[in-house]
Amino acid sequence: MTMQSGRFDLGTLILPRPYLLFLGDATERGFAKTALGLADWAPDLCIGEYGLPGCTVTAGLPRLTPAEAREKGARALVIGVANVGGVIPDQWMDALVDALEQGFDLVSGMHAKLVSFPRLAQVAAQTGRQLIDIRTPPQGIPIATGRKRSGKRLLTVGTDCALGKKYTALAIADAFKARGIDADFRASGQTGIMIAGSGMPMDCVISDFLAGAAEILSPDAPPEHWDVIEGQGSLFHPAYATVSLGLLHGSQPDVFVVCHEVGRTQILGVNGYTLPSIPQVIEQTIAMGRLTNSAIRCAGISLNSSSLDDAAATVEIERLSAELGYPVADPIRRGPAFDRLLDACLS
Amino acid sequence: MTMQSGRFDLGTLILPRPYLLFLGDATERGFAKTALGLADWAPDLCIGEYGLPGCTVTAGLPRLTPAEAREKGARALVIGVANVGGVIPDQWMDALVDALEQGFDLVSGMHAKLVSFPRLAQVAAQTGRQLIDIRTPPQGIPIATGRKRSGKRLLTVGTDCALGKKYTALAIADAFKARGIDADFRASGQTGIMIAGSGMPMDCVISDFLAGAAEILSPDAPPEHWDVIEGQGSLFHPAYATVSLGLLHGSQPDVFVVCHEVGRTQILGVNGYTLPSIPQVIEQTIAMGRLTNSAIRCAGISLNSSSLDDAAATVEIERLSAELGYPVADPIRRGPAFDRLLDACLS
Known part of the structure; x- marks a missing residue:
C-alpha cells in the first residue's frame, strides 16, 4: 500500500473535491450521464456546471465559469460528458488547459487517458496540478490475505x-x-x-x-x-x-x-x-x-x-x-x- | 488483437527460439528452477547453458559461451535463475549487455522488468534486440465473447x-x-x-x-x-x-x-x-x-x-x-x- 501525490490513501483512489462538472459541447443528455448522475447522487460535491458555447445540456446546477467555481471552492474539473470514441475532442482542449492554469485538477473516467495528451501533461507539470484518470488503478494494491475484517x-x-x-x-x-x-x-x-x-x-x-x-x-x-x-x-x-x-x-x-x-x-x-x-x-x-x-x-x-x-x-x-x-x-x-x-x- | 514487433500473434506471447539458458552466478539449484524446468520439459528448445564465474549449478546442458550458442542457432538468452527480491544484480549486467550485442533477445519472467533497466533498454534500442518481459501481457486482448470455439x-x-x-x-x-x-x-x-x-x-x-x-x-x-x-x-x-x-x-x-x-x-x-x-x-x-x-x-x-x-x-x-x-x-x-x-x- 502506497501514498502517492495525495491521490491515494491505503491504496484506494481519493479525488479532490468539490467538483465543477464539465459538460463540453454536449447537445444530448445521453452523453452527459456522468454529470447527471453526479448532480443526482452527489449534489454536495458539485459546486456547479460548466459548458462550452453550443452546449445545450444541463445537470440542473448553477452555470459557472471556472474562475467563479474556484472562488466558491471547487478543486476538480470533472469531465461529466462522454464523447463518441471516448477521446478528448480538440475543441475541449483550450478549456481544459485553462482550467489547469486556474488551479483545477482534472478528473476523467474516459478510456482515453488525460496523461496521454502531451499538452495536458505539460501544463499539469508546469502548474503542479493533477491529471486523475479514474481508469488507472492505484499503485501498491496487495495480494488478498483472506483475513476476516471487522465491521x-x-x-x-x-x-x-x-x-x-x-x-x-x-x-x-x-x-x-x-x-x-x-x-x-x-x-x-x-x-x-x-x-x-x-x-x-x-x-x-x-x-x-x-x-x-x-x-x-x-x-x-x-x-x-x-x-x-x-x-x-x-x-x-x-x-x-x-x-x-x-x-x-x-x-x-x-x-x-x-x-x-x-x-x-x-x-x-x-x-x-x-x-x-x-x-x-x-x-x-x-x-x-x-x-x-x-x-x-x-x-x-x-x-x-x-x-x-x-x-x-x-x-x-x-x-x-x-x-x-x-x-x-x-x-x-x-x-x-x-x-x-x-x-x-x-x- | 494486434501484431507487435514479432512478439505477438493473435494476442498471445510468442518467444524467439531456441534458447541459451542463463544461470547467473547461482550456487543453489533451488534458485535455478526455471532453467531446470526448461531443460526437463523443453530440451529441444535449449541449445545450452551459460553460467558466470562462480556458478556451480548446471541444468545438464552443454556449457556454451554466448558466441558458441549463437553459432549453434540460439536466438534468446533466457534468465533461468531467480534472485532474492526478483531483481537483476549488478554482476549480471555486463553479461546481459554482451548478449544483446551478440544478437540475443533477452527473455525474463522476473518481477523486475528488463525494460526498466536503462542500460539494457539503451543497448537493446541500439542493437535492435528485444527485451521480453513475460510478466507483461500482450496488447490488444479483447473482451470475452463467450462464443463456443471448435476443437x-x-x-x-x-x-x-x-x-x-x-x-x-x-x-x-x-x-x-x-x-x-x-x-x-x-x-x-x-x-x-x-x-x-x-x-x-x-x-x-x-x-x-x-x-x-x-x-x-x-x-x-x-x-x-x-x-x-x-x-x-x-x-x-x-x-x-x-x-x-x-x-x-x-x-x-x-x-x-x-x-x-x-x-x-x-x-x-x-x-x-x-x-x-x-x-x-x-x-x-x-x-x-x-x-x-x-x-x-x-x-x-x-x-x-x-x-x-x-x-x-x-x-x-x-x-x-x-x-x-x-x-x-x-x-x-x-x-x-x-x-x-x-x-x-x-x-
Missing part, C-alpha cells in the same frame, strides 16, 4: 451487468444513514468513484490483485459499521464474472442483495447467453462467497421496474416476493417494500 | 496453487501426442510460457480482459484437436480464484482434471483456509464451468504423490480412486493408472 458488509450482485447495482448500493447506504446507522457507500466503478469521491476501479486492476483490491476497498471498521459495496458484473457473465468473483471474495459480505431488471432475459453484450434465474444467482453467490465469509446470506431482491407503471410494478414486486420467499423492492420507488428489504439486510 | 479442450484445475497443474497439463499433452492425437499444450503462466515458447501470462492481465485472454489462448481448432491448458490457482483460493475463474470461463473446457497433492491440508500463503475436498472442487468447477460449456465433465484426478514411496503411492492412488469413483494417477509415476486417466479424458 459489517453488504454487496450488491446481479443477474447481469448494467441493471442497478450501483443505484441499489447508493440507495441502501443512504437509507441506512437515514436510520442513524454508521454506513459508507464503497464505489467499485468509475461513476461510483466520482459520486463517492473515492473507491477502487475494479475492472482495471491486474488479475492477481483483484481480491486484494476489494479487501482494501472496505477496510476494518467498528463492529456496527456497514460498508455498502457497489457490485460489478455478474457471476453468470462470460466476460465479467471474474471481476464479480474478486469483489465477492475480497468484500467478504455478510449480506448480499440480488439486483435484477424486469423483462431482461439475455445477458448484455454477448450472444446466446440466457439470464440466470434469481435463485441460481443466490445459490452460486452463497457457494462462492462462503469461502471468505461462511455466514453470507441473501437479504432480498432489488428490482429495476422502470419499464412498468406504479400499479404493475407493485403487482410484480408482490408476485416475485411470494415466489422467491425474499423481500423484493425497487429502490427508486421506495415505499414499504423497500423498508422491508432494509429490515432484512439488518436483521 | 476440444482440457483444463487442469486444483485444490490449491503450486501442486502440479502445469506438470499435469504437460504430461497429458505429451501422452496425447504419443497416442497420435493432434494436441497442444497451452501455457498460462511464466514458466509454462517459456517451456511452450508461447502462451498468456494470465495473472498479469487486466481483470476486464481475463476471460478474453483465455479465449485467445486456445483459438478455434480442427474438431479432433485437443488444447491441453495449464490451469492457475484454485476456485477455493481467496486471492487467486479470479484468475482460475477467468481461465475456466474463457477456456470453456470439455474435460477437466483435478490436481491435488497428498497430505496438503491448508491453502498455501494464506492463514486459516482449509483445502477443499476433491468432490467440492469437481462440483464447483462444473457449476461455474457449464456457463460457457454445458458439456463440461471431470475426467479424473492427478495426484502429486512425491511425498510417498512407490508402494505407498500405489495404495493411495487405488484408495482415492475407489473412494471418488474417478481414475486417479500421478503423471510423474505414469504406468497403467495414468493410461486409465488418459482414456477417461478421451472417452
Whole structure:
C-alpha cells in the first residue's frame, strides 16, 4: 500500500473535491450521464456546471465559469460528458488547459487517458496540478490475505451487468444513514468513484490483485459499521464474472442483495447467453462467497421496474416476493417494500 | 488483437527460439528452477547453458559461451535463475549487455522488468534486440465473447496453487501426442510460457480482459484437436480464484482434471483456509464451468504423490480412486493408472 501525490490513501483512489462538472459541447443528455448522475447522487460535491458555447445540456446546477467555481471552492474539473470514441475532442482542449492554469485538477473516467495528451501533461507539470484518470488503478494494491475484517458488509450482485447495482448500493447506504446507522457507500466503478469521491476501479486492476483490491476497498471498521459495496458484473457473465468473483471474495459480505431488471432475459453484450434465474444467482453467490465469509446470506431482491407503471410494478414486486420467499423492492420507488428489504439486510 | 514487433500473434506471447539458458552466478539449484524446468520439459528448445564465474549449478546442458550458442542457432538468452527480491544484480549486467550485442533477445519472467533497466533498454534500442518481459501481457486482448470455439479442450484445475497443474497439463499433452492425437499444450503462466515458447501470462492481465485472454489462448481448432491448458490457482483460493475463474470461463473446457497433492491440508500463503475436498472442487468447477460449456465433465484426478514411496503411492492412488469413483494417477509415476486417466479424458 502506497501514498502517492495525495491521490491515494491505503491504496484506494481519493479525488479532490468539490467538483465543477464539465459538460463540453454536449447537445444530448445521453452523453452527459456522468454529470447527471453526479448532480443526482452527489449534489454536495458539485459546486456547479460548466459548458462550452453550443452546449445545450444541463445537470440542473448553477452555470459557472471556472474562475467563479474556484472562488466558491471547487478543486476538480470533472469531465461529466462522454464523447463518441471516448477521446478528448480538440475543441475541449483550450478549456481544459485553462482550467489547469486556474488551479483545477482534472478528473476523467474516459478510456482515453488525460496523461496521454502531451499538452495536458505539460501544463499539469508546469502548474503542479493533477491529471486523475479514474481508469488507472492505484499503485501498491496487495495480494488478498483472506483475513476476516471487522465491521459489517453488504454487496450488491446481479443477474447481469448494467441493471442497478450501483443505484441499489447508493440507495441502501443512504437509507441506512437515514436510520442513524454508521454506513459508507464503497464505489467499485468509475461513476461510483466520482459520486463517492473515492473507491477502487475494479475492472482495471491486474488479475492477481483483484481480491486484494476489494479487501482494501472496505477496510476494518467498528463492529456496527456497514460498508455498502457497489457490485460489478455478474457471476453468470462470460466476460465479467471474474471481476464479480474478486469483489465477492475480497468484500467478504455478510449480506448480499440480488439486483435484477424486469423483462431482461439475455445477458448484455454477448450472444446466446440466457439470464440466470434469481435463485441460481443466490445459490452460486452463497457457494462462492462462503469461502471468505461462511455466514453470507441473501437479504432480498432489488428490482429495476422502470419499464412498468406504479400499479404493475407493485403487482410484480408482490408476485416475485411470494415466489422467491425474499423481500423484493425497487429502490427508486421506495415505499414499504423497500423498508422491508432494509429490515432484512439488518436483521 | 494486434501484431507487435514479432512478439505477438493473435494476442498471445510468442518467444524467439531456441534458447541459451542463463544461470547467473547461482550456487543453489533451488534458485535455478526455471532453467531446470526448461531443460526437463523443453530440451529441444535449449541449445545450452551459460553460467558466470562462480556458478556451480548446471541444468545438464552443454556449457556454451554466448558466441558458441549463437553459432549453434540460439536466438534468446533466457534468465533461468531467480534472485532474492526478483531483481537483476549488478554482476549480471555486463553479461546481459554482451548478449544483446551478440544478437540475443533477452527473455525474463522476473518481477523486475528488463525494460526498466536503462542500460539494457539503451543497448537493446541500439542493437535492435528485444527485451521480453513475460510478466507483461500482450496488447490488444479483447473482451470475452463467450462464443463456443471448435476443437476440444482440457483444463487442469486444483485444490490449491503450486501442486502440479502445469506438470499435469504437460504430461497429458505429451501422452496425447504419443497416442497420435493432434494436441497442444497451452501455457498460462511464466514458466509454462517459456517451456511452450508461447502462451498468456494470465495473472498479469487486466481483470476486464481475463476471460478474453483465455479465449485467445486456445483459438478455434480442427474438431479432433485437443488444447491441453495449464490451469492457475484454485476456485477455493481467496486471492487467486479470479484468475482460475477467468481461465475456466474463457477456456470453456470439455474435460477437466483435478490436481491435488497428498497430505496438503491448508491453502498455501494464506492463514486459516482449509483445502477443499476433491468432490467440492469437481462440483464447483462444473457449476461455474457449464456457463460457457454445458458439456463440461471431470475426467479424473492427478495426484502429486512425491511425498510417498512407490508402494505407498500405489495404495493411495487405488484408495482415492475407489473412494471418488474417478481414475486417479500421478503423471510423474505414469504406468497403467495414468493410461486409465488418459482414456477417461478421451472417452
